[in-house]
Amino acid sequence: GAVVSQHPSWVICKSGTSVKIECRSLDFQATTMFWYRQFPKQSLMLMATSNEGSKATYEQGVEKDKFLINHASLTLSTLTVTSAHPEDSSFYICSATRGGNEENIQYFGAGTRLSVL
């Protein structure tokens, strides 16, 4: 159990376009979903925390208008990188918690590699 699916796994886009990344909890309802960004050989940096039906909470320094998060259901959260530029190229990873006895354990998707040309 606790499978998190992320799609697409890899995307290349032109500068100025927008890219949407989906994160789904496949076998559980996620109480909370999280979005991270990771540069090569570095650690994961939390971008935002997302709860179903409410606005996402963004970490300091993360542009809300640049990284739009929609959490429409208990199993789906999306991250849209708007007007992407080469500096947005990175590995984006989502995670989800399923509450209960495992309320603090985050289960991660496989990540999305974004390359902006």
Next chain:
Amino acid sequence: GESVGLHLPTLSVQEGDNSIINCAYSNSASDYFIWYKQESGKGPQFIIDIRSNMDKRQGQRVTVLLNKTVKHLSLQIAATQPGDSAVYFCAEILRGYSTLTFGKGTMLLVSP
């Protein structure tokens, strides 16, 4: 250990050896810790967790030790296998919060 720039601390071991990966934290309010394994190009995978009211927890081939006095956490992997090669991150949650803060990571290389 600390990483400098793009350099990840690396631990190289032989297959069958025991591995010990260390993590230091600084906040006394850290209440919960998780070890994750991340293979190249993939998302982190949960390994084991421990609460601050414990000092040891064992899983299958893995043991986590927590020393609150010196704010130190370690992951011990018994009989390390080539499939254990990955980057290992410790992550912490502060009391009263739900967000994870990840450490810098250690790359484990297991040679046959």
